[in-house]
Amino acid sequence: MSFFKKLKEKISNQTESVTDKFRDGLTKTRDSFSGRVNDLVARYRKVDEDFFEELEEILIQADVGFGTVMELIDELKMEVKRQNIKDSSQMQSVISEKLVEIYEGSGEEKSSLNVQENGLTVILFVGVNGVGKTTTIGKLAYKLKSEGKSVMMAAGDTFRAGAIDQLEVWGDRVGVSVIKQAEGSDPAAVMYDAIQAAKSRGADILLCDTAGRLQNKVNLMKELEKVKRVIEREIPGAPHEVLLVLDATTGQNALIQAKTFKEATDVTGIVLTKLDGTAKGGIVLAIRNELNIPVKFVGLGERMDDLQEFDPDKYVYGLFADLVEEESAE
Ligand SMILES: Nc1nc2c(ncn2[C@@H]2O[C@H](COP(=O)(O)OP(=O)(O)OP(=O)(O)O)[C@@H](O)[C@H]2O)c(=O)[nH]1
Numbered sequence: 377m378s379f380f381k382k383l384k385e386k387i388s389n390q391t392e393s394v395t396d397k398f399r400d401g402l403t404k405t406r407d408s409f410s411g412r413v414n415d416l417v418a419r420y421r422k423v424d425e426d427f428f429e430e431l432e433e434i435l436i437q438a439d440v441g442f443g444t445v446m447e448l449i450d451e452l453k454m455e456v457k458r459q460n461i462k463d464s465s466q467m468q469s470v471i472s473e474k475l476v477e478i479y480e481g482s483g484e485e486k487s488s489l490n491v492q493e494n495g496l497t498v499i500l501f502v503g504v505n506g507v508g509k510t511t512t513i514g515k516l517a518y519k520l521k522s523e524g525k526s527v528m529m530a531a532g533d534t535f536r537a538g539a540i541d542q543l544e545v546w547g548d549r550v551g552v553s554v555i556k557q558a559e560g561s562d563p564a565a566v567m568y569d570a571i572q573a574a575k576s577r578g579a580d581i582l583l584c585d586t587a588g589r590l591q592n593k594v595n596l597m598k599e600l601e602k603v604k605r606v607i608e609r610e611i612p613g614a615p616h617e618v619l620l621v622l623d624a625t626t627g628q629n630a631l632i633q634a635k636t637f638k639e640a641t642d643v644t645g646i647v648l649t650k651l652d653g654t655a656k657g658g659i660v661l662a663i664r665n666e667l668n669i670p671v672k673f674v675g676l677g678e679r680m681d682d683l684q685e686f687d688p689d690k691y692v693y694g695l696f697a698d699l700v701e702e703e704s705a706e
Pocket of ligand 1 (some may be wrong): 503504505506507508509510511512533536539588649650651652653674675676677678682
């Protein structure tokens with residue numbers, strides 16, 4: 377059975393609306409990246425060296441990342457030999473299978489959040505301004521609340537003008553309390569207050585915003601260390617997640633940001649926003665493979681329910697949805 381048929385079977389027993397979100401959110405990447413792969417397959421009947429050379433170029437332009445592309449091309453060449461593939465029309469299915477393998481092979485960690493069974497779970501959000509951090513916190517608050525959790529937010533970005541108000545707007549929209557202090561106050565003090573409030577109200581999850589200054593790595597490191605120290609002192613083992621928010625439309629720049637944050641603090645997961653806004657959705661693979669940090673959530677649109685847990689099967693389905701449907705219907 378081809379990988380596409382297996383994929384269709386696998387995702388068929390999952391929530392259709394979530395699969396649809398991946399398909400719709402990845403439309404730009406599908407039109408561009410997958411469109412070019414389809415065109416390549418149509419032009420080359422044989423899978424030869426020229427075919428691989430062009431494929432390499434397409435993958436690099438989709439922001440899959442140089443190292444990951446080289447790894448992928450090597451794997452594909454071996455697979456073509458192993459299966460003795462002569463006809464290029466099977467290649468989209470083989471490429472998809474290898475994309476999932478590369479993603480999953482980069483680590484065992486699951487994309488689900490590390491939520492405590494008992495007691496308060498603290499999630500810290502880091503990332504530069506404008507990547508969609510506040511929106512992500514709002515969307516995640518909505519999601520967790522819909523799952524029956526009691527959620528609170530801490531307005532730890534006391535640096536950027538308007539950041540506290542923006543978080544409060546989300547708090548009102550979602551129906552979640554926001555613990556804040558005046559602009560310019562010490563973020564660690566905000567965290568302390570927020571933890572006390574969350575504990576006394578018996579909240580399940582505290583989502584903490586932080587400032588996204590990157591100009592000075594030493595300061596960023598110091599600030600995050602202080603915030604983490606306060607959180608850890610109040611709740612041993614916390615923060616339970618440090619999620620780095622990256623904007624998919626910034627491409628390789630997102631990778632550079634990620635490297636800096638990774639050096640400044642222990643990042644446990646990535647949230648990749650605005651994946652719907654780029655034709656270069658291959659960045660997911662570059663991030664996973666080159667940084668060794670799992671992509672926990674992806675932003676697939678502006679709506680409240682457009683933040684989805686990342687899943688490599690659904691991602692690959694989004695890339696080749698038409699072909700998967702076509703093959704499965706045969
Ligand atoms: N299309 C799309 N837009 C998004 C997504 N996530 C966030 N946005 C938009 O990106 C813009 C910036 O998001 P903000 O949340 O304001 O940015 P921010 O990172 O909070 O800024 P800071 O608080 O300075 O860190 C907003 O217009 C959001 O609606 C997404 O997944 N898809």
